Amino acid sequence: MGRPPCCDKLGVKKGPWTPEEDLMLVSYIQEHGPGNWRSVPTNTGLMRCSKSCRLRWTNYLRPGIKRGNFTDQEERLIIHLQALLGNRWAAIASYLPERTDNDIKNYWNTHLKKKLKRSQMGEEEESPSKRPSSNNQSMSKGQWERRLQTDIHMARQALREALSLDSDPGRANSSHNTYLPSPVTSSQACQTVVSSSGIYASNTENIARLLEGWMKNKPKSQPEQSAESASASTRYSINKGVVGSTESDSSEGSASFKQELPTPEMSEFGSETAQVPLSVIENWLFDESTVMVQGVGLVDMQLGDTSGLF
DNA sequence: AAACCCCTCAACCGCACCACC
DNA sequence: CGGTGGTGCGGTTGAGGGGTT
Numbered sequence: 141m142g143r144p145p146c147c148d149k150l151g152v153k154k155g156p157w158t159p160e161e162d163l164m165l166v167s168y169i170q171e172h173g174p175g176n177w178r179s180v181p182t183n184t185g186l187m188r189c190s191k192s193c194r195l196r197w198t199n200y201l202r203p204g205i206k207r208g209n210f211t212d213q214e215e216r217l218i219i220h221l222q223a224l225l226g227n228r229w230a231a232i233a234s235y236l237p238e239r240t241d242n243d244i245k246n247y248w249n250t251h252l253k254k255k256l257k258r259s260q261m262g263e264e265e266e267s268p269s270k271r272p273s274s275n276n277q278s279m280s281k282g283q284w285e286r287r288l289q290t291d292i293h294m295a296r297q298a299l300r301e302a303l304s305l306d307s308d309p310g311r312a313n314s315s316h317n318t319y320l321p322s323p324v325t326s327s328q329a330c331q332t333v334v335s336s337s338g339i340y341a342s343n344t345e346n347i348a349r350l351l352e353g354w355m356k357n358k359p360k361s362q363p364e365q366s367a368e369s370a371s372a373s374t375r376y377s378i379n380k381g382v383v384g385s386t387e388s389d390s391s392e393g394s395a396s397f398k399q400e401l402p403t404p405e406m407s408e409f410g411s412e413t414a415q416v417p418l419s420v421i422e423n424w425l426f427d428e429s430t431v432m433v434q435g436v437g438l439v440d441m442q443l444g445d446t447s448g449l450f
Numbered sequence: 451a452a453a454c455c456c457c458t459c460a461a462c463c464g465c466a467c468c469a470c471c
Numbered sequence: 472c473g474g475t476g477g478t479g480c481g482g483t484t485g486a487g488g489g490g491t492t
Contacts, residue, residue, distance in 0.1 A: 156460070178477060195461065230480055246459050
């Protein structure tokens with residue numbers, strides 16, 4: 141007999157969160173930081189179970205979450221990460237710091253799965269040389285692969301920018317230099333965000349956005365910035381703060397740089413949690429040239445080749 | 451205008467893992 | 472070593488909104 145669900149208790153509220161509840165949760169986390177979720181409902185007076193609080197925070201209220209449409213680049217990245225990692229949404233989300241695993245999972249289930257299926261069917265019916273394409277059904281194999289390489293290159297650049305690998309002299313001199321503090325786990329993001337002052341501004345944005353939605357009669361005062369219009373540096377700026385920015389010495393008290401590595405590199409490093417040299421991750425995921433990934437229980441495939449997976 | 455259908459996504463549920471005792 | 476509690480993850484659900492008939 142298993143443990144009874146935490147939400148079975150009498151009086152535990154379920155369903156959509158109200159702005160008041162969000163504010164209670166956010167103000168509590170601002171003061172105490174995320175974690176120790178068990179005590180959150182008692183300390184805040186929220187009639188929610190701890191899991192619900194954690195989920196609300198990580199999937200909606202946490203700073204640095206980008207909402208709105210996925211860009212083509214994100215889309216293709218998800219497709220390839222899914223091909224590499226399978227349905228390990230948390231692992232995939234760690235490479236898209238502004239998206240939650242829930243978002244990516246939803247997007248996969250509602251959009252990409254269908255899209256790929258359509259592509260595959262089109263491929264069977266039309267020409268075997270056609271490749272799955274997220275936004276252009278008639279793209280040739282060569283075009284598709286070139287575009288993919290561009291995406292990977294751009295993602296690599298953006299990730300580098302986000303992590304200040306090239307521009308941050310403090311980090312360049314630190315012992316962390318050779319370790320990539322990414323993929324960023326949600327727990328890391330949660331922990332680190334507390335140590336960096338000023339980051340909660342984003343949190344306020346989330347709340348404001350939420351309230352905006354609730355005040356149905358009021359017209360939107362300012363249009364939400366579209367994902368497409370944001371530059372790579374802007375889009376990753378919040379994560380930059382999370383992983384340790386130059387403006388504060390947040391790298392000191394921030395989360396450790398120990399990485400959960402949900403990758404084929406596991407075997408190489410001998411454990412599921414490993415510190416991984418930057419060069420390895422970069423080669424693994426973001427090498428401009430096509431790299432062969434030696435999988436452990438995963439398919440051996442070339443980055444950019446999803447043909448054997450669907 | 452109403453009924454119906456489809457889609458999206460926030461939230462829930464169950465399980466697994468880990469740390470601690 | 473087993474029990475327990477806390478947390479994270481992936482699968483699934485269902486309310487609500489938008490589109491279509």
